[in-house]
Amino acid sequence: MVYVTGVGLVNVDRHYDKSTRRLAFEASTAALESSMAEGVDFIVVASSISYLHEPQLDLASYIASSMGLRGVRSITVECGEASGLAAVMTAKALIDSGRASRVLVVGVDKLSEHPSWRVYRNLSLLYDTESDAFYSIGLGGIAGLLMRLYMNVYNVDRLTLAYWPALMHQNAKANPYAMLRFAITPEKVLEAQPVAEPLTLLDTFPLGDGAAALVLEGKASRGALAEIVDVESATGYQSIALSDDPLKIESLEVAYGRLVERTGMGSVDVVELHDSFTITGILILETLRFTERGKAAEAVAQGVFSVGGEGPVVNPSGGLKARGHPIGATGVYQVAEVALQLAGEFPGLKVDGARSGLVVSINAMGSSSYVAYMRAVG
């Protein structure tokens, strides 16, 4: 049993005045204060693109030292965009095995540190450098061609797909930690500047900095927010070109199947999933079988995944699209947000009475996928 007993979030934004270590410190301090924990056995740091943006190897030990945790055990977890949830999985394993009773997980990354052309190059390294990223795929080249494939295979028009970012922006309006807290119309998405046609700037995440932290414990203290029942994962193909069915994320299907088998989980009330691009969010919904293949965009447009819809409620935080996506930190944000929802304490759009939640984090288009099942305490 592993419980979330504290969370700390830094609002995703362009934090030019704050270093990677400072952001990690602020999130960690908030998490430790909210858990009232005295001391931690381990610190697990999730960070990915910081190795290129504010280069530092053995990051976890430097972060630990800089926040005064001398002598603590530390480890850095790097799994691209899925680093955050991979770090939670690592922390949970440390607690389950008895090696630790209290672990601080902190995810941190900065995307505003360099000009966007350099960020685009570095983000392309999330994809396989021996195949797809040998070419100049930039930001969203692979997502763009999957979006076109999806539109052709299922005969879905561009406007229907634009309801996803519109919903994410609507959800983010009330989230104090979201980077983009304004509404947009689906029509606006089509008018935005092209990034990787057919996807536009409003189909992608904003380039922001952030840090999120969790205190995880093996015992439910009085203030426990939620239980992490289990975390599962799987690796996938190195390129969408190897898949016979690139509109299904195979690694996610395997990881989710494992999670269902291990926990016996049924339907959930709230989901935070990895919508790095509109098409990523849509493909995840369909891979999880929340809708039939080819129908997720229409379901989003009809409000199925909005508050009051048939559910589950998806990305009440605003998702990667509007909360933001500080690469290695994102999975930690997601777990923190679901924990707050299950405790009835999320400071943005609330899912009233939520008892169970799912977190989905993937790298690229599914080089690896991580999923977590969470439950309310008591």
Place this chain on the structure above:
Amino acid sequence: MGEWSPARVWRSRVYRYRLIAGRCRSCGRAHYPPANACPYCGSRDLDEVELPRVGRLVSYSVVYATPFEDRDRSPVVIGLIDLGAARLVAEVVDVKPGDLRVGDRVEAVFRRIAVDGNTGLIVYGIKFRPVRVG
């Protein structure tokens, strides 16, 4: 790509220039680029096969959010190309993005991929262009 190293570019020259794919002796499927084991069945009993140099465009994206070093040729067209025995992702050149259609026949051409000003390295590889009709 990030940093280009001369050794890395040299190591991959044969399969990149000649479009050599791995082929599994166990399940019979081909994959590009050649891996250490079959991505489908995991077998390490592999040989090689040269892929056809003409195929069809399954899908494509016109990428404007490119790194600085590619800005002079932005937008870059990235295609998913079916060569029969295997599929691959590669750049599509010599075409106005608006003239491209899914299902177009495309052929391999030998092109410059990148120039690294620091090491003086010029990286070459295969791109694809539409097959001209008539």
